[in-house]
Amino acid sequence: MNRSWNLLAPAGFLLTLVAFLSYFIFFARYPFTRDFPWASLLLFAAGLGLVAVGLRRAFRQTERYRGKLSGTVLAVLSVLVTGLFLTYNFYLSAQLPASEGAPRVGQKAPDFTLPDTEGNQIALSALVAELGEQETAQDNKKRGLLLVFYRGYW
Amino acid sequence: MQERLEEFTARGIRIVAISVDPPEVAREHARKQGYTFTFLSDEKAEVIRRYDLLHENGKGEGIDISRPAEFLLDATGTVRWVNLTDNYRIRLQPDALFKVLDQLGLVWNLWRQLPSASAPE
Numbered sequence: 213m214n215r216s217w218n219l220l221a222p223a224g225f226l227l228t229l230v231a232f233l234s235y236f237i238f239f240a241r242y243p244f245t246r247d248f249p250w251a252s253l254l255l256f257a258a259g260l261g262l263v264a265v266g267l268r269r270a271f272r273q274t275e276r277y278r279g280k281l282s283g284t285v286l287a288v289l290s291v292l293v294t295g296l297f298l299t300y301n302f303y304l305s306a307q308l309p310a311s312e313g314a315p316r317v318g319q320k321a322p323d324f325t326l327p328d329t330e331g332n333q334i335a336l337s338a339l340v341a342e343l344g345e346q347e348t349a350q351d352n353k354k355r356g357l358l359l360v361f362y363r364g365y366w
Numbered sequence: 367m368q369e370r371l372e373e374f375t376a377r378g379i380r381i382v383a384i385s386v387d388p389p390e391v392a393r394e395h396a397r398k399q400g401y402t403f404t405f406l407s408d409e410k411a412e413v414i415r416r417y418d419l420l421h422e423n424g425k426g427e428g429i430d431i432s433r434p435a436e437f438l439l440d441a442t443g444t445v446r447w448v449n450l451t452d453n454y455r456i457r458l459q460p461d462a463l464f465k466v467l468d469q470l471g472l473v474w475n476l477w478r479q480l481p482s483a484s485a486p487e
Contacts, residue, residue, distance in 0.1 A: 240455075247456045306453040308433045313418030315445045321437060324413040326384065326406035329393035334406055336443070339382060343441035355378035356446070358463070359437040361419050363454060364385035365395045 218270050218279030224262030225286040228293045231255030235297065249301055256294045263290045321359065371402065373460065377467050379438075380404070386411050386431050408432070434458075438466070446470055 235252040239245035245252070267287050270279040315321050325335040339357055374381055381403035385392065392405040414420050414432040424431040434454050438447040447466050449458050 243459060305455040308454060309421055311418045311450055315437060317445050317448055319445050320443050321439050321445050322416055326408050326413060327389055329389045329396060329405050331389055340443040355441060357439040358379050358381045360381060360383045361432040361435040362383055362385045363431050363434060364387040
């Protein structure tokens with residue numbers, strides 16, 4: 213009797229690969245699917261589910277389905293890909309310094325001078341002074357400054 | 367942030383972005399993304415270090431970068447609000463900040479009416 217190919221395991225593995233790649237290509241662009249990667253986690257769950265069913269079939273219904281070895285290999289790979297994603301998203305990206313010495317609410321922000329994109333030297337105190345001037349001029353248009361420190365692009 | 371820049375401006379908030387990127391990289395990035403806010407380059411991470419925001423080897427290959435962080439300063443240069451994410455994947459949402467601004471707005475307006483407004487310390 214010919215045994216059927218067991219396509220659920222490779223399909224599941226492919227789905228975990230899609231889940232992994234689609235996060236970085238697509239879902240990470242949108243805060244809704246990035247801040248908590250629920251869409252990616254659903255894809256991973258579906259992929260692992262398919263692999264699990266395929267593997268179960270290969271072992272329980274040996275007379276009907278192939279894929280004990282390939283199913284096992286694919287299951288291990290799927291778990292590895294999922295593990296990599298979880299490690300990146302919930303462990304590596306959370307490895308940040310404590311920043312206990314960062315300026316706190318109520319403290320003066322330490323002054324500094326840095327070049328802008330045109331090479332002009334810009335002092336924080338000068339930027340802050342601009343806010344002050346606007347205020348005394350009864351102009352409510354500039355009342356605060358948001359300093360955004362970011363990781364950079366490369 | 368750029369899409370919401372008008373809302374920041376309407377609330378009287380100027381955005382200043384700081385990273386270890388050299389001015390050319392920041393300029394290129396701003397041009398590509400259409401960002402019009404101020405970018406400052408802290409290539410030696412001196413300011414980032416002084417603000418205790420240095421993420422050692424944050425880029426890999428032994429290169430230190432800034433951790434993400436946001437500070438809201440008022441017209442006296444005093445920090446009024448700080449946001450230090452505990453996962454760099456999770457970024458500041460403008461709406462969350464607008465909420466804070468609208469709450470602080472009341473305080474700010476009161477503050478400005480006080481005779482000692484210029485010397486809060």
